[in-house]
Amino acid sequence: MTAPLPGAGDLVLVTRAASVQFVTPIVFRVIRVLDRVTFDGWVWLDGYQLDRKGDAIARRSIFVQPAGLRVQQRSSTPRTPAVLPTVRQNRGPVGLPPTTPQRRTTQARRTASHG
DSSP: OOOOOOOTTOEEEEOTTTOTTOSSOEEEEEEEEEOOOOOTTOEEEEEEEEOTTSOEEEEEEEEEOGGGOEEEEOOSSOOSOOOOOOOOSOOSOTTSOOOOOOOOOSOOOOOOOOO
16 A cells, blocks of 8 residues: 655655655655656655745755655645636726727838849
């Protein structure tokens, strides 16, 4: 059975159980799980290392075993993709009817040919 992966916004405690490089544990806010090819049971996490006050002190990508992570707080935001607003085709002021491009009524002036 594999450990569940942390999601965007999750706060995890990264200790030596996740990777031997973390002799001193760090608190890490996950931005995303990177889709790099790794060894079985390992993942790359992209996120921020936090200080004792919860402020980001460094952006990092870390190589860890999810089974060794201790989730401190799950993200309260839903993990569904955001719906992007539709772009208005008419770039005119809001509230006015759409405008159509005006055709040029005068002919372009000819200039002396270069040649």
